[in-house]
Every structure is written in C-alpha cells, then in structure tokens.
Amino acid sequence: xxxxxxxxxxxxxxxxxxxxxxxxVTTNPTLMSKEGIKGQDKIVAHYKAICELVKGGxxxxxVVSTDFKGxxxxxxxxxxxxxxxxVKVPMIKDGVKAMKWFTDNGIKTNCTLVFSAGQAILAxxxxxxxxxxxxxxxxxxxxxxxxxxxxxxxxxxxxxYSTQILAASIRSALHIVKCAExxxxxxxxxxxxxxxxxxxxxxxxxxxxxxxxxxxx
Numbered sequence: 001x002x003x004x005x006x007x008x009x010x011x012x013x014x015x016x017x018x019x020x021x022x023x024x025v026t027t028n029p030t031l032m033s034k035e036g037i038k039g040q041d042k043i044v045a046h047y048k049a050i051c052e053l054v055k056g057g058x059x060x061x062x063v064v065s066t067d068f069k070g071x072x073x074x075x076x077x078x079x080x081x082x083x084x085x086x087v088k089v090p091m092i093k094d095g096v097k098a099m100k101w102f103t104d105n106g107i108k109t110n111c112t113l114v115f116s117a118g119q120a121i122l123a124x125x126x127x128x129x130x131x132x133x134x135x136x137x138x139x140x141x142x143x144x145x146x147x148x149x150x151x152x153x154x155x156x157x158x159x160x161y162s163t164q165i166l167a168a169s170i171r172s173a174l175h176i177v178k179c180a181e182x183x184x185x186x187x188x189x190x191x192x193x194x195x196x197x198x199x200x201x202x203x204x205x206x207x208x209x210x211x212x213x214x215x216x217x
Contacts, residue, residue: 002186003021003186003189003194004025004058004060004188005022005025005026006189008031008032008034008037008050009031012190012191015191024186028112029064044081047061047082054084058084059082060085060086060110063075063088063089068094075098089102091113091123095111109128110128114132116148120163124163130163133165135149136168145175146181149183150182152165167188168188170188170189173194
C-alpha cells in the first residue's frame with residue numbers, strides 16, 4: 001500500500017519524505033488556503049515545489065470548477081504544471097464526463113468526494129487513475145468507511161478495473177491499518193496519523209529498559 005500525505009504544508013511533506021515512506025501528496029483548495037497560498041502564480045509555484053520535494057510521486061491538484069468546460073480548462077492547466085500532477089476531479093456528472101475526456105487525452109485523474117460503491121464504479125469506467133472514498137466523513141455519518149473500501153476492492157477485483165483505491169479522510173493510525181487490511185492501494189493521511197503508526201507503549205517501555213541496562217555495561 002502506498003502512503004500519500006494529505007497536506008499543502010512543505011515542512012510536513014519534507015518530514016514525511018525524510019521518514020522514507022512517502023509515495024505522493026494530495027491537496028485541495030482548503031489545504032492550500034490554510035497555508036496562505038493565494039493567486040495563480042503562487043499556486044503554480046507551490047505545486048512545483050511539492051513535486052520537487054517528492055520526486056517521481058503523484059501529486060493531486062484539485063479543480064474548483066463544476067461544469068464540464070471549466071473542469072477541462074482548469075485540469076489542462078494543472079496537468080501542464082508538472083508531469084507528476086494528477087488532476088483531482090469531484091464525483092459529479094460533469095466530473096465523470098471530464099474524467100473520460102482526460103483519460104482519452106492522456107491526463108491522469110483522481111476522483112474525489114466518493115461515498116458509495118456506485119460512484120466508485122463510475123470513476124473506474126471513466127478511467128480515473130485513483131478513486132478517493134472519504135472514510136472519515138462516512139464514519140461521521142454513522143456508516144462504515146472501511147466496509148466501503150472492502151466493497152470497492154471486491155468489485156474492482158471481480159471486474160478487473162485498474163483504478164486504484166485511495167483511502168482519504170483518514171482520522172487515525174488505526175484507520176491506516178484498517179485500510180491496508182481492507183485492500184486499499186493507497187492511503188492519504190495527515191502527518192500526525194502517519195507518525196502515529198510509530199507509537200506503542202511496549203516499544204517505549206522496551207527502549208527505556210534497554211537504555212537503562214546499557215548504562216550498566
């Protein structure tokens with residue numbers, strides 16, 4: 001399973017990269033705004049900086065248009081920024097049409113805001129490289145986000161779809177583990193959740209014991 005970090009913060013991306021496990025980055029307008037990135041020139045420069053940090057990794061850049069023509073025009077501009085850019089398109093009717101156009105024209109896409117297996121099937125049929133089920137938000141609505149990952153993985157396996165399941169809206173280290181068990185191809189998570197995988201009280205106790213005994217040598 002590949003690890004992406006869900007942020008536009010360069011320091012956090014750098015820290016995850018230095019850990020040696022980072023495969024890519026997902027961003028969205030909310031995350032860019034959080035970092036104070038405003039204006040087309042600054043946005044383009046920021047995406048280029050992210051691509052330079054994570055050489056060879058896929059970097060999702062989201063469109064903000066909701067009509068077919070707008071999504072196409074915006075997506076072409078995003079894809080032209082850098083070869084690593086994946087155009088992030090919302091799961092709406094014009095989004096599906098745009099993803100098919102992008103697929104036919106050699107532009108890779110990530111279908112975002114997916115909350116059902118039916119939506120995931122449409123994304124795969126349109127040729128999306130990634131489909132992003134938002135499991136944390138599904139859990140918030142009293143449904144089971146991990147169960148959706150399992151369902152999509154089963155459907156994709158049966159029908160041979162090449163679209164990769166990119167589990168999004170991750171809330172904890174446990175979510176990451178559960179996504180791995182459920183068959184997600186990729187998980188995109190905040191830095192805190194990724195670093196949370198390091199933690200276990202027995203590791204801390206064991207290390208403290210080793211260090212204490214080492215002083216006696």
